Amino acid sequence: MATPPQASPGYSKTITPQMDSPSPNPDRSPIVPAPSTISPAAPRFPPPNLRKDQIPSPSIKNPTMLSPANGVKTGSPIPHLSTPPGPPVFTSPVRPAAVPFRTSPATPQPVAFSSGSSLPTSSPPHFSNGSVELQQQLPSAIEESLPDGESPCVLFSAQKVLKQKKQANVPSLGFGVLVSPGRETSPGPQVIQRDPHRCHNCGAYSNFYCNILIGSGQWQCVICRNLNGSEGEYITSSKEDLCNFPELSSPLVDFIQTGNKRPSFVPVTDSRTSAPIVLVIDECLDEPHLQHLQSSLHAFVESVLPTTRIGIILYGRTVSVYDFSEESIASADVIPGGTSPTQENLKALIYGTGIYLSPMHASKEVAHQIFSSLRPYKLNVPEASRDRCLGTAVEVALAIIQGPSADMSRGVVKRPGGNSRIIVCSGGPNTYGPGSVPHSYTHPNYPHKEKTALKWMEGLGREAHQHNTVVDILCAGTCPVRVPVLQPLAKASGGVLVLHDDFGEAFGVNLQRASARAAGSHGLLEIRCSDDILVTHVVGPGEEAHIDTHETFKNDISLCIQLLSVEETQCFSISMENKHDIKSDYVYFQLAIQYSNVYQADIARVITIRLPTVDSVSAYLQSVQDEVAAVLIAKRTLLRANNYSDAIDMRTTIDERVKDIALKFGSQVPKSKLYRFPKEISLLPELLFHLRRGPLLGSIVGHEDERSVLRNLFLNASFDLSLRMVAPRCLMHREGGTFEELPAYDLAMQSDTAVVLDHGTDVFIWVLNLQLMKEEVQQLWQLVEHWQKSSRSYGFQLLGSLHSRRGVLRLAILFLG
Numbered sequence: 001m002a003t004p005p006q007a008s009p010g011y012s013k014t015i016t017p018q019m020d021s022p023s024p025n026p027d028r029s030p031i032v033p034a035p036s037t038i039s040p041a042a043p044r045f046p047p048p049n050l051r052k053d054q055i056p057s058p059s060i061k062n063p064t065m066l067s068p069a070n071g072v073k074t075g076s077p078i079p080h081l082s083t084p085p086g087p088p089v090f091t092s093p094v095r096p097a098a099v100p101f102r103t104s105p106a107t108p109q110p111v112a113f114s115s116g117s118s119l120p121t122s123s124p125p126h127f128s129n130g131s132v133e134l135q136q137q138l139p140s141a142i143e144e145s146l147p148d149g150e151s152p153c154v155l156f157s158a159q160k161v162l163k164q165k166k167q168a169n170v171p172s173l174g175f176g177v178l179v180s181p182g183r184e185t186s187p188g189p190q191v192i193q194r195d196p197h198r199c200h201n202c203g204a205y206s207n208f209y210c211n212i213l214i215g216s217g218q219w220q221c222v223i224c225r226n227l228n229g230s231e232g233e234y235i236t237s238s239k240e241d242l243c244n245f246p247e248l249s250s251p252l253v254d255f256i257q258t259g260n261k262r263p264s265f266v267p268v269t270d271s272r273t274s275a276p277i278v279l280v281i282d283e284c285l286d287e288p289h290l291q292h293l294q295s296s297l298h299a300f301v302e303s304v305l306p307t308t309r310i311g312i313i314l315y316g317r318t319v320s321v322y323d324f325s326e327e328s329i330a331s332a333d334v335i336p337g338g339t340s341p342t343q344e345n346l347k348a349l350i351y352g353t354g355i356y357l358s359p360m361h362a363s364k365e366v367a368h369q370i371f372s373s374l375r376p377y378k379l380n381v382p383e384a385s386r387d388r389c390l391g392t393a394v395e396v397a398l399a400i401i402q403g404p405s406a407d408m409s410r411g412v413v414k415r416p417g418g419n420s421r422i423i424v425c426s427g428g429p430n431t432y433g434p435g436s437v438p439h440s441y442t443h444p445n446y447p448h449k450e451k452t453a454l455k456w457m458e459g460l461g462r463e464a465h466q467h468n469t470v471v472d473i474l475c476a477g478t479c480p481v482r483v484p485v486l487q488p489l490a491k492a493s494g495g496v497l498v499l500h501d502d503f504g505e506a507f508g509v510n511l512q513r514a515s516a517r518a519a520g521s522h523g524l525l526e527i528r529c530s531d532d533i534l535v536t537h538v539v540g541p542g543e544e545a546h547i548d549t550h551e552t553f554k555n556d557i558s559l560c561i562q563l564l565s566v567e568e569t570q571c572f573s574i575s576m577e578n579k580h581d582i583k584s585d586y587v588y589f590q591l592a593i594q595y596s597n598v599y600q601a602d603i604a605r606v607i608t609i610r611l612p613t614v615d616s617v618s619a620y621l622q623s624v625q626d627e628v629a630a631v632l633i634a635k636r637t638l639l640r641a642n643n644y645s646d647a648i649d650m651r652t653t654i655d656e657r658v659k660d661i662a663l664k665f666g667s668q669v670p671k672s673k674l675y676r677f678p679k680e681i682s683l684l685p686e687l688l689f690h691l692r693r694g695p696l697l698g699s700i701v702g703h704e705d706e707r708s709v710l711r712n713l714f715l716n717a718s719f720d721l722s723l724r725m726v727a728p729r730c731l732m733h734r735e736g737g738t739f740e741e742l743p744a745y746d747l748a749m750q751s752d753t754a755v756v757l758d759h760g761t762d763v764f765i766w767v768l769n770l771q772l773m774k775e776e777v778q779q780l781w782q783l784v785e786h787w788q789k790s791s792r793s794y795g796f797q798l799l800g801s802l803h804s805r806r807g808v809l810r811l812a813i814l815f816l817g
Contacts, residue, residue: 151251151252151607151609152183152185153179153180153181153183153185153252153591153605153607154177154178154179154180154589154591154607154609155177155178155625155628155719156175156176156177156609156611156625156628157174157175157176157177157624157625157628157629157632158175158611158620158623158624158625158629159611159612159623159624159625160611160612160613160614160619160620160623161175161533161578161582161587161611161612161613161614161620162578162582162613162614162615162617162620163581163582163583163613163614163615164578164581164615165577165578165579165580165581165582167617167620168577168578169577169578170660170661170664170665172656172657172658172660172661172664173624173629173661173664173665173681174575174629174632174633174636175575175576175577176537176573176574176575176576176632177574177576177589178571178572178573178574178628178631178632178718178719179525179540179571179572179574179591180568180570180571180572180718180719181523181525181563181566181570181572181593181595181605182520182566182567182568182569182570182593182595183568183718184568185252188254189250189252189253189254189605190246190247190249190250190252190253190254191246191253191254191256192246192247192253192254192255192256193255193256193257194255195255195257196247196255196604196606197219197228197230197233197234197247198228198553199221199223199224199226199228199553200226200228200553200554201221201224201226201228201553201554201555202221202223202224202226202528202553202554202555202556202557202558203526203528203552203553203556203558204221204222204223204224204528204590205247205590205592205606205608206219206228206230206234206247206248207222207247207248207251207590207606207608208247208248208249208250208251208608209222209251209588209608209610210222210248212234212239212242212248213227213234214234214235214236214237214238214239214241214242215235216229216235217229217230217231217232217233217234217235217236218230218234219234222530222588222590222608222610223528223529223530223531223588223590224531224555233245234248247606251607251608251609252605252606252607253605253606254603254604254605254606255603255604255605255606256601256602256603256604257601257602275308275309275419275420275421276308276309276310276311276357276401276420276421277304277308277309277310277311277420277421277422277423277515278310278311278312278313278357278397278400278401278420278421278422278423279297279300279310279311279312279313279423279425280313280314280315280390280393280394280397280422280423280424280425281293281297281312281313281314281315281374281425282314282315282316282388282390282424282425282426282427282428283314283315283316283320283374283377284316284377284383284386284387284388284427284428285376285377285427285477285503286376286377286383287376289427289476289477289502289503290374290375290376290503292476292502292503292504292507293374293425293476293503293507294371294372294374295504295508296503296504296505296507296508296511297371297425297511298368298371298372299508299512300508300511300512300515301360301364301367301368301371302364303512303515304360304515305360306359306360306361307359307360307361308359308360308515309357309358309359309360310357310358310359310360310363310367311356311357311358311397311400311401312367312370313393313396313397314332314374314393315337315388315389315390315392315393316337316377316386316387316388316389317337317338317387317389317432318334318335318336318337318389319334319335319336319337319341319389319392319393319396320332320333320334320335321333321334321335321349321354321356321396321400322356322370323354323355323356324355324356324357324358324362324363324366324367325353325354325355326366327365327366328369329369330366330369330370330372330373333348333349333352333354335349335392335396336392337387337389337392337393337432337433338389338392338432338433339392339433339434340391340392340395340433340434341392341395341396341399346396346399346403349396349399349400349403350399350400350403351403356400357400357401383427383428383477383478383479384428384429384431384439384440384479384480385431385439385440386428386431387431387432388426388428388429388430388431388432388436389430389432389433389436390424390426390430390433390435390436390486391430391433391434391435391436391456391457391460392433392434393424394422394424394460394464394471394489395434395460397422398422398463398464398467398469401420401422401467401469402467419468419469419470419494419519419521419565420467420468420469420470421469421470421471421472421495421514421515421517422464422469422470422471422472422495423472423474423511423514423515424471424472424473424474425474425476425503425507425511426473426474426475426476426481426486427475427476427477427479427481427503428477428479428480428481429479429480429481429482429485429486430453430482430485430486434456435453435456435457435460435485435489436449436453437449437450437453437482437485450484450485453485454484454485454488457485457486457488457489457492458488458489458491458492459492460489460492461488461489461490461491461492461493461495462492462493464489464492464493465492465493465494465564468521469493470493470494470495470519470565471489471490471493471495472490472495472496472497472498472514472517473486473489473490473495473496473497473498474497474498474500474507474510474511474514475497475498475499475500476499476500476501476502476503476507477500477502477503480703480704480705481499481705482705483497483499483704483705483708483709484708487708487712491541491564491712492564493564494519494521494541494564494565495565496514497709497712498510498709499705499706499709517567518567518598519565519566519567519598520565520566520567520595520596520597520598520603521565521566521595521596522594522595522596523542523562523563523564523565523566523593523594523595524545524560524561524562524563524593524594524595525542525560525561525563525572525591525592525593526558526559526560526561526590526591526592526593526594527558527559527560527561527574527589527590527591528557528558528589528590528591528592529576529587529588529589529590530584530587530588530589531579532578532579532580532582532584532587533576533577533578533579533587533589534576534577534578534579535559535574535575535576536575536576536577537573537574537575537636538559538561538572538573538574538575539572539573539635539636539639539715540561540570540571540572540573540715540716541563541564541565541570541572541716542561542562542563542564542572543561543562543564544560544561544562545560545561545562546562563593563595566593566595566597568718569717569718569721570716570718571716571717571718571719571722573631573632573635573636573715575632575636582613584613585612585613586610586611586612586613587610587611587613588608588609588610589608589609589610589611590606590607590608590609591606591607591609592604592605592606592607593605593607617665618680621665621678621680621681622680624680624681624684626681626682626683626684626687627683627687627719627723628719629681629684630683630684630687630688630691630723630726630727631719631722631723631726633657633688633691634688634691634696634714634722634726635714635715635722637650637653637654637691637697638650638696638697638711638714638715639715641696641697641711642711643704643707644704644707647696647697647707650697651692651697654688654691654692654697655692657688658677658685658688661677661678661681661684662675662676662677662678663675665678665681666678686727687723687726687727690726690727690728691726691727694725694726694727694728694759695707695710695725695759695761696710696711696714696725696726710725710761713725713761717760721760721761722760723760724758724759724760725759725760725761728757728758728759728760729741729757729758730742730743730755730756730757730758731755731756731757731758732755732756733755733756739756742755
C-alpha cells in the first residue's frame with residue numbers, strides 16, 4: 001500500500017490510491033500532495049427563475065429519476081444544508097443579449113441515452129451446466145428511460161472514454177469526474193432500509209447494470225465480473241419482477257439504517273439541538289471592532305434554538321471560561337494561555353461547580369450580560385503584535401465539550417448526538433502559546449516556528465475531529481490573521497475559515513449560519529472502477545482512509561477516502577487515466593458514500609455509472625463537457641499555486657496547456673506550423689482565459705490571506721461555485737431597471753448602465769456615469785439585500801468605497817459552506 005505524501009497544512013489534500021495490483025508506472029507517484037483547505041464548497045446553483053418572456057439557456061437540463069418502487073419519496077438524508085443562491089430573482093425581466101452566447105454556466109449532463117440505447121449486450125457467460133445464462137434485470141421500457149451516468153451528484157468531464165491509452169492519457173486535457181457526496185437531489189434517491197448486497201470478491205454493490213440469474217438469484221459484479229449470491233432475494237419468475245428492487249432499477253440509491261451503534265447516544269428529535277456550541281472570542285479588539293462584534297453576538301444569542309447548549313470563552317494572553325451559574329454578573333475562570341492547559345486546570349473546570357455549557361433558554365440573559373461586559377483592548381500595542389493564545393483557548397473548549405461538568409442528570413453523562421461546534425471569532429494572528437507564530441515576519445526563526453505551528457494546529461484539528469467537534473474560524477478586521485497557520489485547524493476538524501471586512505452584519509449572518517450548519521459525520525468515500533481505469537489524483541476535503549476504518553474484501557482495489565464531514569457544499573475532483581488499451585464497449589464506475597447524517601441514521605449512498613468507449617477522437621471530443629473539464633483543470637492548477645509567485649507560474653502552464661491541446665487534438669493550418677484548436681471544445685480556452693486573469697490566478701485580489709482563502713475555497717467547492725469563480729457571470733443594469741446578461745468578455749460600458757460581474761465569491765459593479773451612481777448603487781444594493789434574505793449560505797458586505805475616477809463598487813459575497 002502506497003504511503004501518501006505529507007500534505008502541507010492549510011490546503012486541500014490529494015490522496016494516494018491503495019492499489020494491490022501493479023501500476024503501469026510503478027516508479028511514478030500517482031498523487032501530488034495537495035494543500036489543505038476549508039471545507040465549504042457550495043452546491044449547484046439552481047437554474048435561474050425565468051419569467052415567461054425570458055429565454056432559458058438551451059443547455060440547462062433537469063435530470064430525472066425514477067420514483068422509488070415502494071412509493072416512498074424522500075429527499076437527501078442531510079436535510080436543511082446550506083446552499084448558495086442562484087442568480088438573483090429580478091423584479092424586471094432579464095433581456096437576452098443581442099448576440100448568441102452561453103448565457104450562464106449550465107449544468108452538464110453526465111451521459112444521455114439515445115432512444116434506442118439499452119443495457120450491455122455483450123454475450124453473457126455460460127456456466128458448467130451449460131444451460132444457465134445471466135439475464136439483464138430490467139424490461140426494455142425502463143432500459144430506455146434511464147441514461148448512462150445519470151446522477152446529479154456526479155459530473156464526468158466527458159460522456160465517453162477513448163479506448164486507446166496513448167490518446168486518452170493526454171495530460172493537458174485529461175479525464176476525470178466531480179463528485180458531490182452530500183448533494184441534495186430532486187427528486188430524492190430511492191431509499192432501501194436493509195443491508196446491501198455486495199460482491200464477495202471486490203466489495204462492489206449490486207446495481208442497475210448487473211446481470212442477474214433469475215433462477216438462482218445470483219448476480220454478476222460489473223467491476224470484477226465475479227458471480228455472487230443474493231441469499232435467494234433476487235429469485236424471480238421474470239426479469240420484469242426485478243424492477244421491484246430499487247438498487248436494480250436506479251443508478252442512485254440510499255441504503256439507510258436507523259439503529260445507532262455509538263455509545264452513550266441520547267436520541268432526540270434533532271440531534272443538532274443536543275450538540276453544544278462554544279464561542280471562542282478574541283478579546284484584543286479595538287473599540288470600533290468590539291462594538292460591531294457585540295451587536296453580532298447579541299443577535300446570535302437571539303437566533304439560537306432554546307435547547308442548544310452554549311459556552312463562551314475569551315482569549316488574549318489568558319483564557320477566560322465564563323460560568324453560567326452566576327445569574328446576575330459575568331463571571332469567568334481564568335487559565336494561563338502561554339502553554340497547553342494542565343490536567344489540574346482541566347479537572348478544576350470539568351469536575352468543578354461551574355456551569356460552562358448551558359441551554360440557551362436558561363442562560364440567554366447571562367449570555368447578554370457577558371457580551372455587554374466586554375471591553376476594548378487598552379494597551380498601546382499594534383493589532384498584529386498583541387498576544388493571542390487561540391490554540392490554548394480551543395484546547396479548553398474541547399475539554400469542556402468532552403468532559404462531564406454540570407451537564408449531568410442522575411449520574412448519567414449526556415453525550416451530544418451530532419457534531420459539536422467551536423466557533424472562533426478572531427481579529428488577529430495566534431501569537432502566544434501553542435500553535436503560535438512570532439509577531440513579525442522578520443523574526444530570525446520565523447520559518448521554523450511557522451512550520452511547528454502548522455503541525456500543531458493540524459494535530460489539534462485532528463483531535464477535534466476524533467471527538468466529533470468541528471472548528472469554524474470567522475476572522476474579521478484589517479489585521480492579517482496568518483491564514484496558512486489557522487487553516488489546518490479548521491480543515492482537519494472539518495470546519496471552515498472565512499474572512500470578513502469587519503464584525504458587522506455579514507459577520508453576524510455567517511456566525512448564525514455556522515451554528516445552524518448541518519453536517520454528516522464518520523464519512524467514507526469508496527471509488528471503484530473497471531480494471532481498465534486508474535485513479536491518479538483526488539482533490540477535496542478528505543484524506544486517505546486507514547485500512548482499519550473500513551470493511552475490506554479479498555480483492556478490493558478501491559480507493560477509500562475518509563471524509564472530515566459530509567455536507568452539500570463539498571466536492572471531490574478525481575482524475576483518471578487508462579491503464580491500457582480498452583477492449584470492452586463500456587467502462588463502469590461505482591461511488592459509495594457511507595456516513596451518519598445529522599439524525600444519526602447510517603447512510604450508504606451508492607452511485608453506479610456506465611460510460612461507452614470509442615475509438616474516434618472526434619466522437620470523444622464531442623462528448624467532452626467543457627465546463628467540467630475546465631473546473632478539473634483549474635483545480636489541478638490551483639493545487640500548485642501555493643503563493644502569489646506560484647500563481648504567476650501557473651498562468652504560463654495554462655498557456656502551454658492550451659497549446660498542447662491544440663497540438664494533440666487540433667488540425668494543422670495549411671501552409672503553417674500553427675494548429676487550430678478543436679472546434680468540439682471551443683468553449684474550453686475561453687474558460688481557461690478567465691481562470692488565467694480572474695481572482696484565482698490573476699491580480700484582482702491583493703493580500704495573501706485573501707488569496708489563500710479563495711484557493712482553499714475553490715479546491716473544495718462544488719461544480720457551480722467553482723465554475724462561477726473561474727468564469728464570471730456578467731449582467732448589465734440599465735437605468736430603467738432592466739438587467740441584460742452579457743458575455744463575460746463584452747464589458748463595453750454606456751453612460752446609462754451599470755455592469756454587475758458575479759465572480760462566485762465577489763460581486764463587482766462598474767458605474768460610469770457618476771451623476772447616476774447614487775441612484776444605481778441604491779437600486780443594486782436593494783437587489784443584493786433581497787438576494788441575501790432569500791439565501792441561506794451567503795453573507796454580503798460592502799468593501800471599501802466608490803472610486804470616482806473608475807466608478808467601481810465592489811461587493812464581497814462572503815461564503816460559508
